[in-house]
Amino acid sequence: MTAIPPLPPGSVIGMLGGGQLGRMTALAAARLGYRTHVLCPDLDSPCAQVTDRSTLAAYTDHAALDAFATQVDVVTYEFENIPYETVRHLAARVPVRPGPDGLAVCQDRVAEKDFANRHGIGTAPWRAVGSAEELAAAVAAIGTPAVLKTRREGYDGKGQAVIRDPKDAAAAWQQLGGRPSVLEGFVDFARELSVIAARGVDGSVVCYPAVENRHRDHILSETIAPAPDLSPERAEEAERIARTLVTALDMVGLLAVELFEARDGSLLVNELAPRPHNSGHWTQDACACDQFEQLVRAVCGLPLGSTARHSDAVMQNLIGDDVLRWPEFLAEPGARLHLYGKGAPRPGRKMGHVNRLVPGPKLHK
Ligand SMILES: Nc1ncnc2c1ncn2[C@@H]1O[C@H](COP(=O)(O)OP(=O)(O)O)[C@@H](O)[C@H]1O
Ligand SMILES: [Mg+2]
Structure with missing residues (x-):
């Protein structure tokens, strides 16, 4: 080579x-x-x-x-x-970079879940759905509650409808505009985690530690890094999933993997993002090399940076009017404010974030 x-x-x-x-x-x-x-x-x-x-x-x-x-x-x-x-x-x-083939998988929730399952990685039970009749059959097979999601172009909970009772299926199909969709069984998860992997042109992979993500109104609200009380075995399993997927997708760049931690401790892939991820913003202030520099290094063919962190961190998203509190965040010792230069705050609009560090005594791997 x-x-x-x-x-x-x-x-x-x-x-x-x-x-x-x-x-x-x-x-x-x-x-x-x-x-x-x-x-x-x-x-x-x-x-x-x-x-x-x-x-x-x-x-x-x-x-x-x-x-x-x-x-x-x-x-x-x-x-x-x-x-x-x-x-x-x-x-x-x-x-x-990442190239079109891996992107195609990440653009389609069906391809994404199928890809994960074919690599031995668990997901919620799912069925591809192309018509109201197929949806009725899928609801019968998977049961309720379930979540109907458009295969493409959803974000921040858009393009999704929860089906609590089989008789709600037709309304959910209408609500999403009768578009090609996937029905997923509702996962009664203990919490949501994510892992970001970076892969270089030489195939080398580094991972940031698994973090815990808390959502409000289907939008990421807070990331706690690393995920509290995650056993070393489960942390390693989360990283193994991200490594397996970024390598199997032959990606050069970043892959963010959103996971559900089920109540029995198993990890299920929710969705994949072939780009920097909101749950990786904490790395800007807590790691030797943050996710954005890591992406630059990967796509430019440079050696990947160290993902070691000098601190634990909590990232708080500033959504809509939260951003109006910027003077307060600036005045808070140790809070690191990041604003995106967007105009008027609108409900649900990501305007910035704040990283708060919890310093550790040494560099953690
Ligand atoms: N199958 C599911 N079971 C339980 N909760 C789900 C399921 N799918 C999605 N959710 C919840 O909805 C959120 C958004 O769904 P997701 O598939 O990540 O779409 P997006 O982030 O593109 O809006 C998830 O982070 C999770 O909180
Ligand atoms: Mg998501």
Whole structure:
């Protein structure tokens, strides 16, 4: 195998998507001397505010994509719902990391669960559903309560309906617009965890420790790092799942794995994200190398950084009006405030986060 030469500092990273994840990746890239060129359809994107190059274009604008491809050295993305065709189109012209094949799996909840199961990794019981009749059959097979989710494009609980009684199935199907979906058995989990793995061009993998995630209104509210009272065996199992998946998906970049910790202690994969993840923001202030720098290192072919942490941490998301309390967070000793440069707070909108460190006596592995 011939080694792929690294892209040296000064190279240009193309970023698809202009949200806060792209912004924080661009900031990490700048710290290492890279430039970022963002392509997104949104005016005044949080990412474009911090890059010197941006293209305002639809993801389907082939002329804009072709021009973008000539101006960047590698392409990555900060959200998995970039149209697959866009990523394929670019991948024929410039390295795209993670590549289109792994992305295709992560864009489709059915492909994702099927992929995990085929690698011996558990999920909630599930059935693909393409019609109201198939949904009725799936509800009969899986039982209630169950969750109907669109196969594609859901986030923050959007595109989901809980079915508590079989007679609610038709209404749930209507509510989601009759789109191709997956029915999942409702998991009575003890808590939700996640693990972020990074994989380099040479196939090496590093993982951040499993963290606990608490949600409010289906939106991540708080991440506790590392997950309290997680046995070493279970922590290792969570990491093994992330390593297995990022390697089997042949990804270069980051893979975030959302898990349910079931009451019997087993770990079930909920969903995968081939990008930086909100539950990894704590690494910015608590780790030798945070998830954003790790992504930059991976896609540029650099050696991966250490995931060791000097502190435990709690990350609090600032959603909607929470952000108005910024003076309070600034005044709080030890609180690290991160704001995304978004305009008006709206309910459910992620505006920033606060990391609070719980210092430890030594560097933890
Ligand atoms: N099968 C399930 N059983 C129990 N809770 C679920 C199930 N699926 C999703 N949830 C809850 O809904 C949240 C959002 O669902 P998820 O599939 O992660 O979609 P997204 O994060 O894209 O909105 C999860 O974090 C979890 O709290
Ligand atoms: Mg989720």
